[in-house]
Amino acid sequence: MRAVVFEGTGKLAVTNLPDPTPGEKDVVIEVAAVGMCGTDIHVYDGEFEGGVFPIIPGHEISGKVVAVGSAVKNLQVGDLVAVNPTLTCEDCEFCLTGRSNLCRNWQGMGVVANDGASAEFLRAPARNCHKLQPGTDLNHAALIEPLACAVRGFDVLPREMGSHYLIYGAGTMGLLMAQLARRAGAVSISVVDTNAKRLEAARAVGIEHTFTSADEASRKNWEVVIDCTGVVAAIEDGLPRVKPGGTFQNFGVAPVEARAKYSPFRIYRDEVSVVGTMATVSCFGRAVDLFEAGAIDPTPMISHFYSLDDYAAAMDMFRAGTGRKLQIRPGAAQSGTLLSL
Ligand SMILES: [Zn+2]
Ligand SMILES: [Zn+2]
Structure with missing residues (x-):
């Protein structure tokens, strides 16, 4: 598969990697869209949790399930999903008391120690994947992850x-x-x-x-x-x-x-x-429900999309701050402008 890899601080490559296969409790997703956010830039600059490389960036993820592990019961090939990128240890005092967003071993897909979704395919634990209604606009659905962070903000x-x-x-x-x-x-x-x-x-x-x-x-x-x-x-x-x-x-x-x-x-x-307020805890499913109920208007929020090959151009645009939400769309042959600002 084609993938964007942060190879080290300030080192970017767009390269070919083996396609992922699912572990027994995993699914493989064909990535539709990945939102770019400030965290990606911090990861690239080596400023996030000390910088762990190499890593495929991208944690605001939507896509379609293309393979399921043998023990997966809640998802099938063809399901549309939004992915909660948070991976917590389930063992520390915070995980054990319902505050897993404060986990001392907090990791995130595309952020710390696990690959994210700026690639054609992503392997993810099935329990991190939230099923969407058939026909959902997957480009819009990549806003569900930041929406879940906003829901956490309101929880407190x-x-x-x-x-x-x-x-x-x-x-x-x-x-x-x-x-x-x-x-x-x-x-x-x-x-x-x-x-x-x-x-x-x-x-x-x-x-x-x-x-x-x-x-x-x-x-x-x-x-x-x-x-x-x-x-x-x-x-x-x-x-x-x-x-x-x-x-x-x-x-x-x-x-x-x-x-x-x-x-x-x-x-x-x-x-x-x-x-x-830090990331998400027990709110990703509510963010899916709010998204599906039309609580946000995605169209004015997403201004540009980029192919994998144009990832560096997306980062330049992000740093310039002249767009709105920028997305990487691994299936896109070319980049495009959605809103002329
Ligand atoms: Zn983010
Ligand atoms: Zn923990």
Whole structure:
């Protein structure tokens, strides 16, 4: 099969590898689409968990089952699936207490120690594969993995009816959080992004209030403020805008060494909660259900797709930040533009 391989820090190859065969509890998937995300870039740059190479990148995965292991009962050849890329040890204190997203031996397909899906085929444990309705648009279904991360974000928020939400960042995660906020009881949703072009995407998925600075809003505070940027300036801008009794969420991944200023007095006096959210735990199936119920509008979110051979061009576009969600489509002979931005 054709595959993209990260051979070492900053070393990319598009090469031929043997086709995978399933172990007894595995399936082999013909990959339809793989979303590119910041984690892939961190893996390539050797910044993720120390960098383990070689690895095939890609963890936002959809595809069709083409082979099943002898002990697989829940899937058949021809089934369409979204793949939960998380692999946890099931033995550590966190796995044993229902917090497997905090697993001390956490691994992920395409992220740590296991191959991902930037290839024609992927071998995956059957239990990580969530069956989709026949006829599902598999290109759209590659958004289910980031959607599951967004569902986890809401699992640790208050989800109180009639809340006003302020979200920093109109990238994939900001757009997903903004769309889910409606279902979590938001009465108004505001999205801030310093890049006015990206706010067009927020409006395209139905967000009513969009600003290049939160100072432009008539509202002065919000029950829920979510940072989906990981940028310290955004975090320091957003935390003081939480209404007394409200919640701030660090969703975006900040650099390990980043430090942000906040007022401990204000957290005390106004009972502000600050919550983190990491990957997914017990929410992938709910993300599938939300996706199938139309909770998100994928079309304005996916701007470009790339063949395997054009993986490097996809990374360049990602780093430039001028597209929306970029996808690798291993079956595509050529790359293409879906939205002219
Ligand atoms: Zn990701
Ligand atoms: Zn564990």
